[in-house]
Amino acid sequence: MTTKDGLSEDQMRVLRRFIGGTVGGVLQAITAHPFDTIKSRVQNGVFPSISSCAKSTWQHEGLYGFYRGVTPLLVLNGIFNSILFSLNQFMMNFITPADFDHSTPQPLWRVAAAAQLTAPLYVLAITPAERVKVQLQVQGKGGAETEIKGPIACVQYILRTKGVLGLLEGYTPTLMSRLVGLPFYFSGYQMTRNTLLATPLASSNSAFREVAIPLAGGTVAGICFWTSNYPFDYVKTQVQASKTKVSPIQVAKDTFRKHGIKAFYKGYSACILRSIPANSSVWLGIELTNRFMTSNGW
Numbered sequence: 290m291t292t293k294d295g296l297s298e299d300q301m302r303v304l305r306r307f308i309g310g311t312v313g314g315v316l317q318a319i320t321a322h323p324f325d326t327i328k329s330r331v332q333n334g335v336f337p338s339i340s341s342c343a344k345s346t347w348q349h350e351g352l353y354g355f356y357r358g359v360t361p362l363l364v365l366n367g368i369f370n371s372i373l374f375s376l377n378q379f380m381m382n383f384i385t386p387a388d389f390d391h392s393t394p395q396p397l398w399r400v401a402a403a404a405q406l407t408a409p410l411y412v413l414a415i416t417p418a419e420r421v422k423v424q425l426q427v428q429g430k431g432g433a434e435t436e437i438k439g440p441i442a443c444v445q446y447i448l449r450t451k452g453v454l455g456l457l458e459g460y461t462p463t464l465m466s467r468l469v470g471l472p473f474y475f476s477g478y479q480m481t482r483n484t485l486l487a488t489p490l491a492s493s494n495s496a497f498r499e500v501a502i503p504l505a506g507g508t509v510a511g512i513c514f515w516t517s518n519y520p521f522d523y524v525k526t527q528v529q530a531s532k533t534k535v536s537p538i539q540v541a542k543d544t545f546r547k548h549g550i551k552a553f554y555k556g557y558s559a560c561i562l563r564s565i566p567a568n569s570s571v572w573l574g575i576e577l578t579n580r581f582m583t584s585n586g587w
Contacts, residue, residue, distance in 0.1 A: 298391075299382040301587060305579045307375035313574025314370030317567045318363045323355035324563025329426040331556035332526045339559045358425035360440055365418045370571055373411050377475065380406040394483050401472035408467040416463055417456040420447065423529040451534070459529040462537040466521035470514040477513035478572060481506040499580060500573065507572030511564030519560065520553035 296304065327342045336342035346354040380403040381395065389395075421443045437443045447455040485491055485502045515522070520541075527540045544552045 301582075302382065303375045303378045305582050305587070306378040306575065307371045308582065309575035309578035310371035310374035310571075311367040312578050313374075313571035314367035315363065316570040316574050317370065318359060318366035320570045321563050321567030322359045322362060324559055324566070325422075326355050326357055326426050328556045328559040328563060329423055329526055329530070331559055332523055333427045333530050334555075335427055339556070339562075342559075358422040358440070362418065362422060369411075369415050369418065372414050373407065374575060376411055377403055377407045377471075380404075394479065397476050397479060400475045400479050404471035404475045405468055408464060408471055412460060412464045412467050416458075416460045417444075419463065419525070420456055420458055420529045423459075423526055427530045450532075458534070459525045459537075462521050462525035462528060465537075466518040466525060469521060470518035473517040474510045474514035478506040478510035481509040499577065503572040503576040504569040507569035508565050510572065511568030512561060514568075515557075515560050515564050519557055522560075523553045523555065 326346070327339055330336050330342050330346075331339060336345060350357075381399070384399060384402055384406070385395070421440050424437065424443050424447070425440065437446050444456070451458070482502055485505060486498070490497050491502065524537050524540050524544070527544070528535055528537055541553075
């Protein structure tokens with residue numbers, strides 16, 4: 290089956306997710322970056338708690354302090370989310386039998402498998418931006434010495450001090466975090482969506498279907514993702530923020546030896562708070578875009 294533009298239905302599913310991921314990614318950057326800044330600073334020991342970080346950042350840096358490193362993310366978040374969701378849809382198409390009835394939900398095992406197939410290529414795309422973002426976020430008053438101003442200067446600094454491969458520092462722990470987290474992420478959304486669509490309210494209230502379900506599903510997806518992979522994200526942040534080359538395994542060993550398992554969950558509360566607006570907004574953008582495109586024959 291082809292659409293009016295000559296694309297197959299599988300290709301149109303990928304295109305809808307690509308555009309929806311772009312819209313959702315921009316919304317995600319705007320709503321969630323302040324929480325991400327707090328998470329990174331607490332994880333790196335710049336501040337001992339969420340409240341002290343928020344208070345000091347506001348007092349010394351104002352609103353700008355919460356949005357350090359957001360400039361590349363505002364643009365790149367749309368790009369990276371379009372990559373994540375379109376690539377995931379491509380992998381889903383790849384492992385789905387040709388005779389599958391797409392009016393029925395995908396089985397959760399297939400959702401999880403497609404998510405793991407998505408991880409390696411997706412992480413290759415996002416690691417340089419994550420590296421720059423973390424380097425910028427841990428700077429500022431009350432934290433590390435400020436020596437890099439802006440994302441371009443940060444990229445130049447990394448290239449000058451560590452070479453091209455410096456931009457890929459953190460790839461391994463980031464990959465591990467996505468291999469663990471993405472199956473929970475997509476499965477959590479699918480389970481929540483399926484459950485809520487089966488309720489009487491979903492059949493009688495369009496606002497509930499089109500707005501409340503994506504918001505709820507995105508919230509659950511984000512919590513599932515971060516709860517499952519937070520230790521890997523903690524190690525990734527330490528590797529990317531370090532001024533010297535360190536291995537993920539060494540970071541994990543040193544952290545556990547010095548501070549125990551609880552250290553791997555430093556900043557977890559801030560991360561979960563961030564995940565609610567971040568993932569509810571991105572899924573809302575995806576679902577609204579999908580509905581708009583479908584209703585217009587795309």
